[in-house]
Amino acid sequence: MSAAPQQTQTAGAAVALPLIEARNVTRILSGVVPTTLVHDIDLAVGDNEFVAITGPSGSGKSSLLYLLGLLDLPTSGELLIKGHATARMDEEERAFTRLTLLGFVFQFHFLLPELTVLDNVMLPMRALARLSRDGMKSRAADLLGSLGLGDHMNKRPDQLSGGQRQRVAVARALANEPPVILADEPTGSLDSKASEQVFQVLRDLVDKHGKTVVAVTHDVSLAARMDRRIELIDGAIVSDQALKGSR
Amino acid sequence: MNLILDIAWTHVRARVRQTGFAVAGVATGVGFSIMMASLMQGSQDDFTSRLVNTLPNITVSDERRAPPPQPAETFYAAAEIHGLTPEARRRGIKNPLASMAALEAWLPGEVGSSVKVQAIIRYANHDIATNVIGIDPRREAKVSDLPKQMRQATLTALYRATNAIVIGDRLSDKIGARIGANITLQTSEGTRISAQVVGFFHSGVRQIDESTAYVLTKTGQILAKQTGLINELRVRLRDPMNSREIAERVERDTGYKSVSWQEANEDLISTFIIRNIIMYTVVGAILLVASFGTYNIISTITHEKARDIAIMKSLGLSEFTVRSIFVIEALIIGVAGAIVGFVLGYVLCLALGTVEIKNPFIDSDHLPLAYSYLHYLLAGTVALVSSVAAGYQPARKAARLHPVEIIRGAT
Numbered sequence: 001m002s003a004a005p006q007q008t009q010t011a012g013a014a015v016a017l018p019l020i021e022a023r024n025v026t027r028i029l030s031g032v033v034p035t036t037l038v039h040d041i042d043l044a045v046g047d048n049e050f051v052a053i054t055g056p057s058g059s060g061k062s063s064l065l066y067l068l069g070l071l072d073l074p075t076s077g078e079l080l081i082k083g084h085a086t087a088r089m090d091e092e093e094r095a096f097t098r099l100t101l102l103g104f105v106f107q108f109h110f111l112l113p114e115l116t117v118l119d120n121v122m123l124p125m126r127a128l129a130r131l132s133r134d135g136m137k138s139r140a141a142d143l144l145g146s147l148g149l150g151d152h153m154n155k156r157p158d159q160l161s162g163g164q165r166q167r168v169a170v171a172r173a174l175a176n177e178p179p180v181i182l183a184d185e186p187t188g189s190l191d192s193k194a195s196e197q198v199f200q201v202l203r204d205l206v207d208k209h210g211k212t213v214v215a216v217t218h219d220v221s222l223a224a225r226m227d228r229r230i231e232l233i234d235g236a237i238v239s240d241q242a243l244k245g246s247r
Numbered sequence: 248m249n250l251i252l253d254i255a256w257t258h259v260r261a262r263v264r265q266t267g268f269a270v271a272g273v274a275t276g277v278g279f280s281i282m283m284a285s286l287m288q289g290s291q292d293d294f295t296s297r298l299v300n301t302l303p304n305i306t307v308s309d310e311r312r313a314p315p316p317q318p319a320e321t322f323y324a325a326a327e328i329h330g331l332t333p334e335a336r337r338r339g340i341k342n343p344l345a346s347m348a349a350l351e352a353w354l355p356g357e358v359g360s361s362v363k364v365q366a367i368i369r370y371a372n373h374d375i376a377t378n379v380i381g382i383d384p385r386r387e388a389k390v391s392d393l394p395k396q397m398r399q400a401t402l403t404a405l406y407r408a409t410n411a412i413v414i415g416d417r418l419s420d421k422i423g424a425r426i427g428a429n430i431t432l433q434t435s436e437g438t439r440i441s442a443q444v445v446g447f448f449h450s451g452v453r454q455i456d457e458s459t460a461y462v463l464t465k466t467g468q469i470l471a472k473q474t475g476l477i478n479e480l481r482v483r484l485r486d487p488m489n490s491r492e493i494a495e496r497v498e499r500d501t502g503y504k505s506v507s508w509q510e511a512n513e514d515l516i517s518t519f520i521i522r523n524i525i526m527y528t529v530v531g532a533i534l535l536v537a538s539f540g541t542y543n544i545i546s547t548i549t550h551e552k553a554r555d556i557a558i559m560k561s562l563g564l565s566e567f568t569v570r571s572i573f574v575i576e577a578l579i580i581g582v583a584g585a586i587v588g589f590v591l592g593y594v595l596c597l598a599l600g601t602v603e604i605k606n607p608f609i610d611s612d613h614l615p616l617a618y619s620y621l622h623y624l625l626a627g628t629v630a631l632v633s634s635v636a637a638g639y640q641p642a643r644k645a646a647r648l649h650p651v652e653i654i655r656g657a658t
Contacts, residue, residue: 095564096565098562099564106561112559114257123559127250
């Protein structure tokens, strides 16, 4: 990381750094007619939060998630991950940050079709190469077992149901033990039963494993069961509220 | 690295047919390159070895490169003489035995003496201009392969008859002379002798086999009308490739025109250079075309795998890793193509080696082929480099894909 952590001071007392912080972030797509995806976003996501980003189609939910996940770069404003400014990071540093601190779950599972379930989960671990081969295999097997996929490790993605594939995607996102999971419509392509299973997995990540989950969803009932709801309209945050008693 | 290899191998394996065509393209290029190189090198080596073995490596004749300067020119810088016929010299190399001993003292090889005379062979209404060379049969084995090239007799047969002669087999075919035939030799100076054919030789170089005859030195001197004449020293070196440099030194030392086999065949050797340029151009073109196939397959894979690339990048795999995956895929195609090409090239060479053909310059029965690991190394290296070069551009493009654009497109 290129920049030093910046600690927020409140009334002389040190406050825990947000995991992800957006300061006045705007993203405009250049072109003949420039398109503003999101603008003037101020947002801080801390430890052990379960955040829903909601809004109508085209409101900039996914765009904001991609910015928070360093998949896209803001046109202006500043984005900090664990207090480190990301603006001056090069592509390799951003890739390393994604590999170590952020886990992604997309609406469509996006597993590599030629690899087995086990190999898919091991992929981020192998890219990071911190564990031995046996260590990676053992961790991937544990993750899949904890998500109820212990019997499917040697199958290929096309041999699994939609819900199972999405749970494999969650296992893959957790492979390198990132503190933050970013999920883009994780239940969007699933039936209600599979949706519930995946939601419960995400819930457990927050409640039992202390992870932070930021999920984009257009499902209002699902968003209502999370801890915090950020609503976007036309690329701007119109509300950011904690949902009491959601757990 | 294992991750890169695994994914690359998985991609290649998942497209057996496409990969097979790309590998076949590279293999064809490599195989035909090896075959062409083998054929070109083989014919060149064959021709060169015949030249080297048949002719002396260096021929020292009694000529000089330039007429000797007049004494006035030597002593007075201002003197300039026009229209003067150069001084007539007695033919032959002065003190040939002393010259030979002096040369043998330093040059790495053997020296033999001979008398070379131009004569017309007359037999059965045929008049053929011939180079008649008077030699010492006992010494000839040291300076040429003539004893090994003898047919139906040995070179010592020259001692069997008065004025015995050994002629090239093609010359004998031309005039119809057989062993024991009495032929007539006549020189431009009017000497005319009758000689008995005691043997034939076959050098493999048509020009020599059609127009050369060997007699004893003494017979040659009779034809030249000069007793004790030696007008040619024939040198065979242990390393014929050094002939040019040694010939220059011999000429400096003796003052006589000293011609290496390379100089004597300069036009042919320069033809080889042009031929090699043509060969490498054609081989390069073949491999270039093959690399288009590799480019095509890697482009196709990167296009088909755009979503996977986006996913890998979103997971945190670096551009280098993604690029490496596709470069390794190109390398796999290149390596597989090179290996198959090696086998193809070897088989093509074997097949070509069985083809019977007549060459206007040398009368070899089969196409001469050179089997050298260098041909395989060169073709393989070019195939690998061109494959990687062909794969690099689409790999670089793939690695630079913006994951968001693809993920949005996929959803």
